[in-house]
Amino acid sequence: MRLLIVDDSNLIRTRIARVVESTGLEEIFIVGLARDGREALQIARETRPDVVTMDLTMPEMDGVATIRELMRMPHPPSILVVSALNDKSTAITALRLGARGFLNKPFTDDELGLALLDVCKPL
Amino acid sequence: MTVPAHPSHVASPAASGPAPHSFWQRYRVIIVAVTLFIVIDLGVLMLNFYTSFKIAEDAVSVNLSGRQRMLSQRMTKALLTLELERRDGRDTGPAREELRSVVDLFDRTLHGFNTGATVPGGDGNPVYLTAVADDGGRKVVADALARWAPYRLALAPVLEGRASPSQLGIAVAYARNENLRMLELMNDLTSVLEVNATRRADFLRMVQSVGILLALLNFIYILYKFLSSLRRADQATEAVNEENREILDSVREGLFLLHPDFTLGTQISRSVGTLLGRAPRPGDRLPDLLGPLLFEKDLKDARDYMELLFSPHVLENLVHSINPLSCVEVKTLNALGKEERKFLSFSFNRVLDDGRVRHLLVTMQDITARVALEQQIDAERGRARQEFSSLVQALGADTGALRHFVARAETQLLQVNSLLRSLSEQAGTAEVRKTLEKVFRLVHTFKGEAAALHLDLLADMAHNFEDELQQLHNKDRLNGDSLIQLPLQLEGLLEKIAVFKQIPLNPGTSDDPAQTADHALARALQLASRAAADLGKQVHTRLVFEDGALEHPWAQDPELGSLVIQLARNAIAHGIETPAERSAAGKPEAGLLTLTLARRASGELEIHLRDDGRGLQPAAVRQRLLDLGWYPPAELDRLSDLQILGQITKPGFSTAEPGGIHAGRGVGLDAVLQEVVRLGGRLWARSSPGRGSTFGIVLPGESRREPARTPA
Numbered sequence: 001m002r003l004l005i006v007d008d009s010n011l012i013r014t015r016i017a018r019v020v021e022s023t024g025l026e027e028i029f030i031v032g033l034a035r036d037g038r039e040a041l042q043i044a045r046e047t048r049p050d051v052v053t054m055d056l057t058m059p060e061m062d063g064v065a066t067i068r069e070l071m072r073m074p075h076p077p078s079i080l081v082v083s084a085l086n087d088k089s090t091a092i093t094a095l096r097l098g099a100r101g102f103l104n105k106p107f108t109d110d111e112l113g114l115a116l117l118d119v120c121k122p123l
Numbered sequence: 124m125t126v127p128a129h130p131s132h133v134a135s136p137a138a139s140g141p142a143p144h145s146f147w148q149r150y151r152v153i154i155v156a157v158t159l160f161i162v163i164d165l166g167v168l169m170l171n172f173y174t175s176f177k178i179a180e181d182a183v184s185v186n187l188s189g190r191q192r193m194l195s196q197r198m199t200k201a202l203l204t205l206e207l208e209r210r211d212g213r214d215t216g217p218a219r220e221e222l223r224s225v226v227d228l229f230d231r232t233l234h235g236f237n238t239g240a241t242v243p244g245g246d247g248n249p250v251y252l253t254a255v256a257d258d259g260g261r262k263v264v265a266d267a268l269a270r271w272a273p274y275r276l277a278l279a280p281v282l283e284g285r286a287s288p289s290q291l292g293i294a295v296a297y298a299r300n301e302n303l304r305m306l307e308l309m310n311d312l313t314s315v316l317e318v319n320a321t322r323r324a325d326f327l328r329m330v331q332s333v334g335i336l337l338a339l340l341n342f343i344y345i346l347y348k349f350l351s352s353l354r355r356a357d358q359a360t361e362a363v364n365e366e367n368r369e370i371l372d373s374v375r376e377g378l379f380l381l382h383p384d385f386t387l388g389t390q391i392s393r394s395v396g397t398l399l400g401r402a403p404r405p406g407d408r409l410p411d412l413l414g415p416l417l418f419e420k421d422l423k424d425a426r427d428y429m430e431l432l433f434s435p436h437v438l439e440n441l442v443h444s445i446n447p448l449s450c451v452e453v454k455t456l457n458a459l460g461k462e463e464r465k466f467l468s469f470s471f472n473r474v475l476d477d478g479r480v481r482h483l484l485v486t487m488q489d490i491t492a493r494v495a496l497e498q499q500i501d502a503e504r505g506r507a508r509q510e511f512s513s514l515v516q517a518l519g520a521d522t523g524a525l526r527h528f529v530a531r532a533e534t535q536l537l538q539v540n541s542l543l544r545s546l547s548e549q550a551g552t553a554e555v556r557k558t559l560e561k562v563f564r565l566v567h568t569f570k571g572e573a574a575a576l577h578l579d580l581l582a583d584m585a586h587n588f589e590d591e592l593q594q595l596h597n598k599d600r601l602n603g604d605s606l607i608q609l610p611l612q613l614e615g616l617l618e619k620i621a622v623f624k625q626i627p628l629n630p631g632t633s634d635d636p637a638q639t640a641d642h643a644l645a646r647a648l649q650l651a652s653r654a655a656a657d658l659g660k661q662v663h664t665r666l667v668f669e670d671g672a673l674e675h676p677w678a679q680d681p682e683l684g685s686l687v688i689q690l691a692r693n694a695i696a697h698g699i700e701t702p703a704e705r706s707a708a709g710k711p712e713a714g715l716l717t718l719t720l721a722r723r724a725s726g727e728l729e730i731h732l733r734d735d736g737r738g739l740q741p742a743a744v745r746q747r748l749l750d751l752g753w754y755p756p757a758e759l760d761r762l763s764d765l766q767i768l769g770q771i772t773k774p775g776f777s778t779a780e781p782g783g784i785h786a787g788r789g790v791g792l793d794a795v796l797q798e799v800v801r802l803g804g805r806l807w808a809r810s811s812p813g814r815g816s817t818f819g820i821v822l823p824g825e826s827r828r829e830p831a832r833t834p835a
Binding site for chain 2: 080085088089091092093096103119123
């Protein structure tokens with residue numbers, strides 16, 4: 001499973017990467033880290049990830065717009081929204097556009113790991 | 124159907140457990156009965172078939188034995204015709220031919236009766252003639268054969284066409300003799316065969332009747348079994364339904380299934396009605412039910428969220444956290460018809476069938492108690508935090524001032540307590556109101572000092588206490604019972620003071636009384652001026668000791684600090700203007716408070732606090748007095764400005780907006796005056812509009828305090 005991590009926070013990006021590289025998630029490997037939606041789309045077109053973790057509030061291009069674009073790709077990836085829950089409506093919109101799950105920030109390593117495993121399951 | 128449990132998907136026991144009865148066990152009786160029915164039917168059918176076949180054979184025999192009689196006649200007739208033809212010299216050929224065919228048929232048929240043979244039937248087609256089995260019949264056949272053998276022998280030369288006239292005569296004689304006998308025998312045979320056939324037909328009837336009877340019995344048995352098992356199944360279904368009903372009627376949660384078009388299923392627990400305030404019916408749409416309870420945006424979110432759960436791409440256990448209905452505040456009417464605020468939680472679980480989301484199981488809960496508890500915990504946490512910061516501030520504060528505060532506070536509160544206790548239940552409105560005013564002054568002083576020390580928690584509590592006192596004071600009628608709630612507030616304050624008492628407070632490092640006084644008053648000014656920041660004002664303070672004032676016994680008295688705090692707070696709240704106002708008036712932005720202590724020649728101590736604020740404004744006081752309604756307008760007009768200003772120390776007077784923590788209760792100057800009078804001193808004031816006011820206190824030569832008020 002090819003994973004793209006999208007978050008404007010360096011801390012969160014490295015945190016997710018660290019969890020992915022820990023035990024139990026050997027089948028997932030990271031193909032890219034993006035700071036915002038624009039960068040995410042560029043990397044996604046080059047690397048064609050299977051799974052994307054997506055922040056919702058980012059500069060340049062926010063999560064909802066990015067998800068809309070990603071879902072237009074020929075083989076859209078499985079998207080896990082990882083965001084702080086201050087607006088349920090935005091989260092619901094993201095899922096309506098095609099994201100498969102929502103993980104609330106802050107999260108524990110295990111919560112993230114289990115959510116990633118779930119999102120990696122085929123439809 | 125399976126309801127996936129969160130977080131792992133677990134199939135329900137009904138789907139995975141072994142079936143309680145196998146097919147055979149469940150339907151054994153009916154299978155046996157039906158098999159028996161088929162066997163009986165088949166048996167009857169076979170017997171029927173066999174018997175009717177036999178009856179057909181019997182019919183052939185009866186028919187052929189009848190034909191024997193006819194053949195015997197024809198045989199005799201042919202012989203006589205032959206004899207006649209011969210005598211007349213005519214051709215005997217046709218007659219002989221007739222005789223031959225008749226004899227042959229008769230012979231073959233008769234032997235057929237004996238041994239069984241295929242013979243030409245009535246229509247010329249060959250039929251099988253069975254041998255006669257019946258004893259009576261066999262005897263007749265044997266008799267007929269015995270008689271036929273010589274007869275046949277006599278006929279042989281005739282048939283061969285070489286018979287002499289005598290041989291023909293013998294044959295004719297036989298025919299004459301035997302014809303009747305043969306007819307009788309064949310008649311007997313026919314009778315025997317007919318009896319046999321009748322018996323067989325009877326048997327067939329019996330078989331058919333018994334078969335039908337058995338089939339009927341079997342059918343009744345099957346019907347009985349079927350109906351009773353149907354009844355059992357119905358009873359079991361009814362029991363299940365009854366249990367379902369009981370569960371749905373008594374479960375505290377609201378439970379129902381939701382279809383993809385958001386309509387409710389048929390099974391709805393009773394609590395749904397209680398929770399929603401009206402009982403929904405199967406087929407009602409959930410958004411319609413929630414519409415009156417939610418904001419439009421929340422309703423849209425809820426609809427979108429439910430849609431998400433029906434969408435296969437969404438992972439159920441990764442969306443619970445965005446459920447917009449996890450905590451919904453609703454207003455419903457309770458059984459008494461009163462409006463009730465409740466917090467409801469709706470949770471949605473997918474109900475899968477063959478991997479597809481068929482329904483959502485909706486669980487509604489009343490989480491009001493939980494929300495209240497959470498709010499309480501939050502409030503508790505906030506209070507604890509505030510208390511902690513109070514303690515931290517207290518520890519950081521001047522220990523001397525704190526020590527004095529704690530001691531004075533306890534005294535003040537105990538005084539409040541005794542005031543409340545001393546009030547008899549029969550006390551009238553006026554007496555209660557007077558007590559309230561006294562309590563108010565004490566609490567207000569306490570609040571001022573607490574606020575000055577930045578003990579915000581205590582100041583807040585005192586402020587709430589004041590609110591309650593104020594509300595009571597505003598009532599038209601009061602008696603001793605009216606104050607029943609007050610000891611609770613008091614207890615709360617005393618508890619907090621008890622906590623402060625446990626903090627080890629060093630009794631100050633300086634032993635020099637003069638320094639202590641200097642320090643204490645400077646501190647009092649500084650503490651009071653903290654209030655300025657809260658009011659958006661700026662203040663500088665100055666402390667002046669004139670000769671000998673520092674050594675005056677009053678100078679070291681902690682009561683003095685308390686008075687100074689009250690005066691300074693009063694000056695800041697009412698006298699000093701905001702920086703903007705001051706700038707506009709051409710004054711420096713920061714106000715100046717000057718505290719001067721002077722020893723008079725008489726030995727009295729004079730303390731005056733001067734501010735450079737707006738001064739006392741007779742017009743504002745007049746207006747305030749008008750608002751308070753203390754005097755009729757006409758009377759107010761008659762009072763001089765000086766008389767008007769004299770009103771400011773009256774209980775309940777304040778020109779500041781009420782409710783602020785620093786002022787506005789109308790007891791500030793009142794409290795100071797009461798205290799000064801108690802200490803045996805007097806209070807004076809001087810004011811110049813726009814330039815400031817000075818409040819002076821003159822205390823007698825000796826520090827005369829009541830023993831009970833001596834701080835520890």
